[in-house]
Amino acid sequence: MRKGKLGIVLSFYALLAFVFAFLGQTTLCFLTLGFVLVVEKDEWASRQVMQACFLSLVLSIVNSVLGIFDPLQSVFLFGSIFRTIIGFIEGIISLIILIFVIIALVKVSKGQDASLPGLSSLAERAFGIIAQKVYTAAPPAGGQPQQPYQAPYQAPNGQPQQPYQAPYQAPSGQPQQPNQPGNQNPQQ
Numbered sequence: 001m002r003k004g005k006l007g008i009v010l011s012f013y014a015l016l017a018f019v020f021a022f023l024g025q026t027t028l029c030f031l032t033l034g035f036v037l038v039v040e041k042d043e044w045a046s047r048q049v050m051q052a053c054f055l056s057l058v059l060s061i062v063n064s065v066l067g068i069f070d071p072l073q074s075v076f077l078f079g080s081i082f083r084t085i086i087g088f089i090e091g092i093i094s095l096i097i098l099i100f101v102i103i104a105l106v107k108v109s110k111g112q113d114a115s116l117p118g119l120s121s122l123a124e125r126a127f128g129i130i131a132q133k134v135y136t137a138a139p140p141a142g143g144q145p146q147q148p149y150q151a152p153y154q155a156p157n158g159q160p161q162q163p164y165q166a167p168y169q170a171p172s173g174q175p176q177q178p179n180q181p182g183n184q185n186p187q188q
Contacts, residue, residue, distance in 0.1 A: 001111060004040040013040065014048030014108040021056035022101040024063070029056040043127060044113070048104075050123040051114050055100060058119075062093055 001009045013036050020029040033049045036042065066089060072082040104114035114120065 002042075004042060004045070006039065010040065010042055010045040011048075011108050011111060013045050014052065014114070015105060017049040017052035018055070018101050018104050018108065018114075021052040021059065022097060024056070024059060026053075026056045026060050029053045047120075047123045047127060048108055048114050050126060051104070051116050051119045054119040054122055055097065055104075055116065059093075059097055063090075066090060 001011060004010050004013075013032060017029050017032045020026075020032065029049075030053055033046070033053050036045050036049050040046075066086055069082060069086055073079045073086070075082065100116055104116055107114050
């Protein structure tokens with residue numbers, strides 16, 4: 001385990017930030033991020049704490065959106081239905097956040113990247129780490145490779161000329177016919 005400038009194991013900051021994120025302490029999570037960025041200046045620890053801060057932000061945004069429906073809970077007959085629905089949604093979201101936090105805590109305690117879906121790419125973009133996507137061309141449908149286009153050769157006088165083409169050769173699997181009629185098999 002790597003230690004920071006203050007002698008504290010770097011994964012401790014990430015563990016602390018993920019606990020703050022689960023508890024909904026967005027301010028403490030961002031204070032931990034600021035401390036790691038300014039004092040420790042370690043990229044790995046900063047990315048992990050940043051993922052925890054993004055998780056905390058997502059949790060607070062979802063809670064704010066669900067808070068919009070709080071006045072509906074005071075409606076006479078439908079209040080209990082709204083309370084049940086919103087309580088169920090909050091429970092599902094809390095369970096998802098808990099699963100993310102447990103996964104992150106296990107990985108970070110081992111010194112690995114938390115790699116939370118969506119949040120790790122945001123943290124990598126914040127540090128300017130962008131994964132290069134490599135695309136490969138699919139072969140043509142016929143299985144035969146296509147010849148690249150060649151522009152016609154321009155002679156010095158400006159007239160286009162046809163490129164040289166080799167004489168036709170039969171494919172290697174077929175017997176070749178003799179080109180001259182007088183050429184016969186010597187075994188006859």
